[in-house]
Amino acid sequence: MFDTVAEGDELPVRELFLAKDMVRAYARAANQMAPRFTDDAGARQEGLPGMITPGNMSMGLLTAAIEAWAGTGALRRLGTTFRGLVLPDRTIRMCGTVTEKDDTAHTVELDVWLENEDAERLVIGTATVALG
């Protein structure tokens, strides 16, 4: 796969309707059962507009998108910045682009991001991926 990838290539965009129940299931599975991640009323008491998605879940969804393209176990490093609130019950998109190739290590650098329906980049990051 490494030889067929070029700088500037875009990863297939993954679109997902992020249901509240999916966020709750993640919060349970990830041991992050804080009100902000499980119910609107609890989140509002913390000054939030409603339930939000854990940043770790956003990282997990970006990882799933990267691995869907590169293969299981290909991810070597992922760095993210949480810039905005990822609100559930909306459609999100996981996107990425190849920024650099390392011919010696057979790895590529990616810019990755999670955006909302208005194309606002709520989570941005970079990743290193090993390609066979």
Place this chain on the structure above:
Amino acid sequence: MPLDIDPALLGREFDHTTYGPVASDELIAFARALGETRPEYVEPGPTLVGHPTFCVRYKGHKFYPENIPKSINVRTGLDAGKDIAFGVPIRPGDTIDIRSTLHEVYEKTGRSGSMYFVVIRFTMTNQRGEMVAVVDNRFMHRG
């Protein structure tokens, strides 16, 4: 006001926590919650491994070192992001050892004033001493 951090605090371990053994059900529930359907993440058996970000499920018992400056209020920190270097995958039956260090503290000034960033590093290894992940957790505090 600049933070008065004792340089000796940087890199010094302030927490050591062990979790485990990891159960297959935990790995599968985590992967399914991310919408994963690949057999290696959701089917019990010898080939089951944890989704790469399963490691963020773990944290130390102490969030910050005890002797961090009081101007940093632990309860008001916002999760600003993470950097993860991935090692070997987590497998059922593993025990995960987490050593926490204060990795970095820095200040930035933005439109809304000054902010402090505190980076806590979790170094995670399994029972064989293999590196599972190094996770840098970046927390932001208003100055």
